[in-house]
Amino acid sequence: MNETQLEINLDPVSGNRFRQALESGRFVTLIETQVPAAEMDKEAGIRRLEMLENAIFSGPLENVSLAITDNPGRPDWKAVEYASGLPAANRDRHVVYLSGANLSKEAVLEQIQMAENANLYNIIPVSGDIPEKCRTLKECRKTVFTESVSTLNMLKTRSSDFFTGATVNPFQYTPYALLGSYYKLMKKFNSGAGFLVTQAGWDMLKLQSLAWYLTGRDMYYPKIARLTLLSPEKTESIISGNTLGIKMSKGMKKLLETELTYNRAQFDAVQYRRLELQVSGCRLLGFSGVQICGADNPSKMDFILKLIRSALNEFTSFDVWLEKYNAFMASTEMAPFEHNFHLFDRILHRPYPFDAPPETREIPPADPALPEKIGYGIRSFLFRHADRQRAANAGHLKTLLTGCRGCDTCYLPQKSYICPLTCPLGLVNGICGSVDLDGSCPVSKQECIHHRILRMAHWRKRLHEQENMITDGK
Ligand code: SF4
Incomplete structure (x- = not known):
């Protein structure tokens, strides 16, 4: 058990250890876990949470939290409801997602009230996950969505104790999708978000581009990169296009198809090495932490935390990391099509050049039909x-x-x-x-x-x- 675990949180603001870690520049690790199915009873849910919490707190890293995510579109527990089962003394260390899918503004307010009652103050509202059942216009129109910007505003109005996060998808390749994602992020910051978490992806160029965009505007919000530890099943689902919102280039797809032909031990070893390079790269690109999905049981969580510690110790120089990363990726093109758009020149060649800040590229002229x-x-x-x-x-x-x-x-x-x-x-x-x-x-x-x-x-x-x-x- 590490030292910080012994501190008991009584005051939601001064005792918000997740917020303190982020705002004092300590590298944080979030381990993602999804709400269980509706059939799981309350006692079993609480036991599961205690088990996961023990696994991360007894591991080798400090500043580790659970990120409890919703499962919109399925009649599972709501993340806030589930997270209310966390041991009370440590709730300020964890982060809870609040999805607006299937929830009216009134229902979102109820969730906010429930979070406040349970001293769950680290909230990440999301709106845009399109549930499986809403992939047609007809079904979509039957479903109500509360947008994350609205939820952020509700949280801001409700209490200044809330420390809210903004999600952003930086893995965009047309100028308007990329700027659209950045612009929406700005709205979320203006609506009270105090940190950001990216959508999952592999393209380190896009992570550095996001960091440069914010640094160029003197916006030093803590940034957390969401990274996926792949299993063969997850890889197959992504390759076959069944995972909405995850973009994949032909090069990356080919690389993963090759990895799928390895035996399980070799496959896992490659994924672990990729994760090590991503985690250490994120820190060197200026990210304040990582959120790992795919580590779904206590023993895997423990293993991943050890892996992260060794990755952070292995790479402390950008140039050394870049050389190893490029060698590992073997020049795999990460952009999904030829005429992809990057906002800056010479991305992933150097850290942010503070002495000569990079200019943003011109967007090619739009010429509507x-x-x-x-x-x-x-x-x-x-x-x-x-x-x-x-x-x-x-x-x-x-x-x-x-x-x-x-x-x-x-x-x-x-x-x-x-x-x-x-x-x-x-x-x-x-x-x-x-x-x-x-x-x-x-x-x-x-x-x-x-x-x-x-x-x-x-x-x-x-x-x-x-x-x-x-x-x-x-
Ligand atoms: S892709 Fe655009 S139009 Fe479609 S659901 Fe998302 S924001 Fe709305």
Whole structure:
């Protein structure tokens, strides 16, 4: 048992050890665990949590926490409900996800109340995980989603004791999907988020790009990279495209297909080495910690923590790490298509050059097709004062041409006269993490509405205005 475990948390702010570790620059490790199935009874759930907590606290690393995630779309326990079974003295050390899928704002508020009652103050709201059953427009429309930006605002209003996290998908390869993800992150910071956790992925270039983007703006929020320890089953699921939101290049796919031909011991050894290189690389790229998914039982957790300790000891120099990482990856191209977009030059060649901060690359000019330009011209002529009109004034023509849903507050003129509420999930504040590689929506199978809004804004030379525009219209 290490020293910090003996401290008892009585005050939710000064005693929030997860927050203290992050804010004092200590490297944190989150071990991810999903809520159990609904059938598991409460006592068994509590015993499971105690077992997992013992495994991480008796391991070789300090500043280790559980990250308890929801399983939206399945009638499992809610993460907040489940985490309330954690031993009371250590709740400030752990992190709980709060998914808005299938939850109205009122239901989210109930979860927030429950978290507060249980002294669970480290919360990461998510909205964009599209549950299995919602992959068609029809099913999506039957489901209610509360967007993470709204949940962050509710948490901020509720109590300053909450220490909230923002999720971001940095593994984007079109300019609008990439900037859309960064812009949404800015909104989350403006809505009170105090740290970020990335979506899972392998492309270290994109992790460094995110770090550079924030450093270039003097934004030193703690950053946690979510990394996946692969099993053969998980690898097969990802390769066959069954894991939504995880992007994979042809090169990476080929590499994993080769690894799948190894025997189990060899396969595991390669995954462990990849994880070691990723963890140590994240620290050298300026990340404040990692969140590991795939370590789902106490003995594996213990093994992974030992692995992380050895990785952090092995690499303390960026150049040495880079050489080993490049040799391990054998020049595997991580971008999923040829004309992928990177925001900076010479990524993954050097640490952040503070003496000569990198310029962002120009985004290639957007040139919408003629019908799109004509459509924009008509909409801007007809609805240029939409943001000053009463919601009740929405007519059929406005609905037909803009997708207007008659919100109390209208942002059509700022959104190229395209209503963001036409997102099948009703996510008005920006692109979700599940957007496809080419910027299309996995539900509607058309261009993601936020991707389109940013593309049109770029054509109108107004892209910069989109960054901080919170559009909670309803
Ligand atoms: S329209 Fe965009 S933000 Fe909405 S669900 Fe589709 S991909 Fe996600």
